[in-house]
Amino acid sequence: MHWAPVGVLHLPLKEGGQGLKCLYTQVRVFHLQALQRLFYSASSSAWSILAHAFLRRFQGLRYDRQLFYLCPRGFPRDLSGLPVFYQDLLRTWKLFLTARSVAATLGADLLTEPLLHNPQLRVQVAESRSVHQRLVLAEVTRVGDLLDYDRRDWLDPLTLARRMGLSSPRTSQRVLQEVKAALTPAARAYVNRALCEGATRPSSTPGPPDLSIGPLPCRSQQTPHPFTASRLHELQPVSFQIAPWKYLYTLTLHTLHVHTLVSRPDTKWRDLLPPLEGEQP
Secondary structure, three states: OOOOOHHOOOHHHOOOOOOOOEEEEEEEHHHHHHHHHHHOOOOHHHHHHHHHHHOOOOHHHHHHHHHOOOHHHHOOOOOOOHHHHHHHHHHHHOOEEEOOOOOOOOOHHHHHHOOOOOOOOOOHHHHHHHHHHHHHOOOOEEEEEEOOOOEEEOOOOHHHHHHHHHHHHHHHHHHHHHHHHHOOOHHHHHHHHHHHHOOOOOOOOOOOOOOEEEOOOOOOOOOOOOOOOOOOOHHEEEHOOOOHHHHHHHHHHHHEEEEHHHHHHOOHHHHOOOOOOOOOO
16 A cells, blocks of 8 residues: 555545645635636726736736736746736646637737737747847837837838847848738738728737636656546636636646646555446456
C-alpha cells in the first residue's frame, strides 16, 4: 500500500477521492471569477477601472484585457511591473487552454487587436525581441496604431520607421505587409471603410471577448489508473462568460493535480472498490 498524493484527497468520492475542498484550488477559481467580472461586467465599477489602468501600464504595451489574448509562449515572464493580485490573475489564466471564436474581430475591436504575441494575428517580424522593443517604444502595439487618421490611410513605412528609430523602412514595411496579410478580407474592408469615414483612434478597452476555456492537452504518456486518476481529458471547453463555479472548480482541481494523479502508484483501494464497467473483477 502506498501513500496517496494530496490531489487524491480533493477528488470527489465518485472518482475515488475523499471529497475534501482544496483551498488553493478555490483561490484560483476566485481569480477566474474576478476575470469574468473584468471581461463581462455590465457596470464599470471602480475596481474594473483601476484594473484596466494597472494592466495598461504593464511593459508599455497599453493593453488591458488584451493581455489575456497573448500567446503564453511569448508572454513576458517578469510580471513584477504589476501588483501581486494581477500577477496571480495572469498566472492562473495561463494554466488553461483559452481561445477566442473570431480572429481579429470586426468593428472597433479590430483596431485594438494586439500586434505582439497574438496567436490569432500572426506577425512574425514582431516576434523579434528588438522589433518588439522598438514597436513598444513607438507606441505601436495595436492594429489601430498602424493607421494614419489624418491621411485616412495606413501609415507610410518611412514614417513608421522613424517612429521606431530605424534608418531604413525595410522592417517597418514588413510589419505593415504582415499585418495586412494576417487580416481577413472582411477585416481589411472594415479598416478601409473606417478610414474613408474618418475613424478616430480606438479606445483603450475593447468590447467583451467571446472566449472559451478548457484544459491544456495532457503531455503525460502514462496509462491513468482506473481510480483516483485525472479526468482532465473528459472536460470539454465551455464559454468563459457563462462557465459555472462547479465547472471552473473541477477544471482547476484536475489541472493543478494532474501530474500527481497520473504518475502516482496504484493502491489497494482498487481492491475495495467495485470493478469498472467491462473490467474483470
